[in-house]
Structures are given as C-alpha cells and as structure tokens.
Amino acid sequence: MYGLYGALLLWAVALYCVRRDFARAWAEPCLRHPVMVFEGDDWGYGPLEQADALRDIARALSAHTDAQGRHPVMTLGVILAGPDEARPDEAEACVALDDARLAPVLAEMRTGVARGVFSLQLHGMQHYHPAVLDKACAQDPALRAWRRQPFPATEDLPSPLQSRWTDASSLPSQALDGTDIVSRATAEVSTFARIFGVMPAVAVPPTFVWNDAVETAWAAAGVRALVTPGERYERRGADGMPVDSGRLYRNGQRCASGLTALVRDDYYEPVRGHRADRGLEALARKWAQRRPLLLETHRSNFVGRHARHQDSLAAIDSLIAGARKRYPTLCFVSVEALADAYAAGGSVLLDHGLPARLRALPSRLLTTGRRRKVLLLLCVLTAFAVALTA
Numbered sequence: 001m002y003g004l005y006g007a008l009l010l011w012a013v014a015l016y017c018v019r020r021d022f023a024r025a026w027a028e029p030c031l032r033h034p035v036m037v038f039e040g041d042d043w044g045y046g047p048l049e050q051a052d053a054l055r056d057i058a059r060a061l062s063a064h065t066d067a068q069g070r071h072p073v074m075t076l077g078v079i080l081a082g083p084d085e086a087r088p089d090e091a092e093a094c095v096a097l098d099d100a101r102l103a104p105v106l107a108e109m110r111t112g113v114a115r116g117v118f119s120l121q122l123h124g125m126q127h128y129h130p131a132v133l134d135k136a137c138a139q140d141p142a143l144r145a146w147r148r149q150p151f152p153a154t155e156d157l158p159s160p161l162q163s164r165w166t167d168a169s170s171l172p173s174q175a176l177d178g179t180d181i182v183s184r185a186t187a188e189v190s191t192f193a194r195i196f197g198v199m200p201a202v203a204v205p206p207t208f209v210w211n212d213a214v215e216t217a218w219a220a221a222g223v224r225a226l227v228t229p230g231e232r233y234e235r236r237g238a239d240g241m242p243v244d245s246g247r248l249y250r251n252g253q254r255c256a257s258g259l260t261a262l263v264r265d266d267y268y269e270p271v272r273g274h275r276a277d278r279g280l281e282a283l284a285r286k287w288a289q290r291r292p293l294l295l296e297t298h299r300s301n302f303v304g305r306h307a308r309h310q311d312s313l314a315a316i317d318s319l320i321a322g323a324r325k326r327y328p329t330l331c332f333v334s335v336e337a338l339a340d341a342y343a344a345g346g347s348v349l350l351d352h353g354l355p356a357r358l359r360a361l362p363s364r365l366l367t368t369g370r371r372r373k374v375l376l377l378l379c380v381l382t383a384f385a386v387a388l389t390a
C-alpha cells in the first residue's frame with residue numbers, strides 16, 4: 001500500500017512541476033480540423049522581381065483546394081516602405097509601396113488576394129527603424145552604401161538592425177522612446193490602410209522583437225491579431241541575438257493590449273533544404289495538439305541572391321499535395337480568419353468538446369524527450385506499486 005501512496009505522491013509532484021504549462025495547455029481552444037497556413041514575410045518594398053515570384057506562387061496555390069473548395073493561403077507580411085535612393089542621407093526619407101515604380105508588385109498582391117490565395121498582414125512600415133539605421137550608418141560605410149541602392153533588400157541588413165522596435169545601433173540594444181513607438185506604429189497602420197484600402201487585421205513584429213507599447217499602439221489603431229513565436233523578445237543582447245523576455249503567448253490568447261495572439265513556431269524555408277516531409281511532420285505534431293500549423297517562410301526563398309525560385313515553388317506544391325492526401329479534412333484559412341474564430345469562440349473551426357481537449361493535452365504537454373521519459377518512469381512505478389498491492 002505504501003508503494004501506491006508513493007506513486008501518487010510522485011504523480012502529484014510531477015503535476016505540480018508542470019502546473020503552469022498544464023493550465024496554459026488546458027486553456028487553449030482545440031481545432032476541429034487540421035489547419036495549415038504559409039506565412040510569407042518580407043514582401044512589398046524591394047526588388048521588382050517580386051512581381052513574377054508572387055504571380056508564380058499565386059498560380060501554385062490556386063492549383064489546390066480543400067474539401068470546402070478554398071485555396072491554400074500564403075499570408076504576406078508586408079513591408080510598406082524603404083530607402084529613397086534619391087535622398088539616401090535623409091533618415092526618414094522613404095519610397096512607399098504605392099510608388100508607381102512598385103505598381104507591378106502591388107498589383108500581384110491585390111490579384112492574389114482577390115483569388116483567395118494571399119492574405120495581407122502588417123509587417124512594418126520599414127523592416128528597420130529609420131532613425132536607428134541612420135545612427136548605424138554614421139559608423140558603417142557598408143550600411144550607407146546599402147541605403148544608396150535602388151530598392152535594396154532588407155534581408156541584407158545585419159540581423160539586429162532588422163528589428164524595428166528596439167535601438168540596435170549599438171549592442172546590447174536600448175529601448176526606444178514610447179512616443180516614438182506610438183507615432184510609428186500608428187503611422188504604419190494608416191499607411192497600410194491608404195495603400196490597400198483596408199485596415200490591417202494582423203500584425204507580425206519584424207524579427208519578433210516588440211513590447212507592450214507596440215502592441216497597445218497597434219490595437220488602438222485597429223489591428224486585431226498578433227502573430228508571435230509563442231514568446232516575446234524585447235531587445236537584442238550583446239551578441240546581437242534576440243533576448244527572451246519570459247512573456248509567453250498561446251493561440252487565441254486575449255492579450256492585455258486587446259490583440260488576439262497566434263503562435264507561429266514552425267518553418268518552411270526551401271532554400272534551407274526544407275521539403276514536404278518536414279512540413280508533414282510539423283502538421284502531424286500540430287494536429288495531435290489540435291493547433292494550427294503556421295509555417296514561417298520568407299520571400300528570400302523566391303527573390304534575391306540566395307533564392308531558388310522553382311525549387312521553392314515545387315516544395316510548397318508537394319507539401320500541399322501531401323497534406324491534402326494525408327488529411328482529407330485539412331482546412332485552408334487565413335490567419336485573420338483563424339484569429340477571428342479564436343476571438344469569437346465559434347464551433348466551425350473550434351471543437352469545445354471534452355474529448356478533443358483530453359486528446360490534445362498529452363501532445364501539448366509532452367513536448368520534450370525528458371517529459372516523455374518522466375511519464376514512462378511514473379507509469380512503470382505505478383504499475384509496479386499496483387502489482388505489489390494486488
């Protein structure tokens with residue numbers, strides 16, 4: 001009998017250790033069907049060859065449908081502006097996406113939205129902070145040269161400077177002034193609305209570095225949802241890497257700012273060798289957890305020095321085909337629709353039943369090999385204790 005008490009005590013200790021994760025896993029709603037979305041970042045301002053890439057991606061996505069006849073969606077995290085080569089030394093001078101020279105890029109975005117294969121999300125006015133970049137330029141001739149090119153690609157900037165919401169002109173980065181954040185976040189929302197004729201529903205912080213002031217300003221300006229990696233980075237460390245703030249997010253979480261959080265923590269970058277099997281593995285894991293698969297991918301797969309355009313198209317096509325075959329009820333929706341479903345708590349996309357929640361719980365909790373080993377050990381000890389008692 002003492003063995004059984006001992007086993008129960010060990011179970012209680014184990015549950016106590018994971019109580020926060022347990023509460024978070026239990027609170028997160030479950031999906032009714034598998035969901036897969038491609039999350040394409042960094043489109044918009046930049047090289048004109050984006051227009052051809054966007055047309056080809058739209059064509060590839062249009063070739064597939066789910067059981068409801070919806071096409072797979074690639075969200076486009078849009079960058080609205082970048083340096084003006086005619087005024088390279090003016091920190092705030094910029095060319096916006098509705099400049100006549102970028103009309104072919106904008107037209108392909110709009111065409112893809114009309115076809116139901118693209119969904120536009122706010123990634124930022126620029127993929128950097130103009131005043132911070134200007135400070136960094138004063139120290140670095142290579143940065144000044146970058147700013148003098150016609151439509152330079154922000155992927156070529158040093159990673160810390162691609163973070164818009166911290167001052168990484170020197171490392172470790174410093175916090176930005178709150179009023180500066182509010183005015184820039186508000187301005188980028190209104191610029192998005194001017195260019196596309198609709199408010200941005202979803203925002204994606206560049207490099208996933210942001211803070212409460214950014215969130216609150218976006219929400220006040222009309223943004224409804226926030227794409228996160230499941231946690232928040234607020235600055236860059238001395239080594240230039242994002243520093244974890246300890247703030248966690250889950251799908252459907254109503255943030256203090258009022259935004260609805262989504263979690264994007266899987267990647268599909270064909271230039272890095274990612275192929276259908278990787279995407280299918282991620283989809284299986286996410287479906288077991290009754291969570292959506294948001295696959296981060298970048299325009300650099302299709303455009304720029306390292307791009308492998310045809311390979312990337314083929315990799316997306318084969319993943320969609322494989323996912324449709326393996327999951328007949330797979331749903332293709334936008335992140336905006338997903339966020340609205342979480343916020344509304346409806347039952348078309350969500351399953352509020354107890355069986356779904358109980359089924360998802362082990363997959364949501366047993367995310368590391370260590371936890372699986374502990375569970376196995378507890379099960380063995382419990383069986384041993386029961387056997388001794390019987």
Ligand SMILES: [Zn+2]
Pocket residue numbers: 041042123127206207
């Ligand atoms: Zn980006």
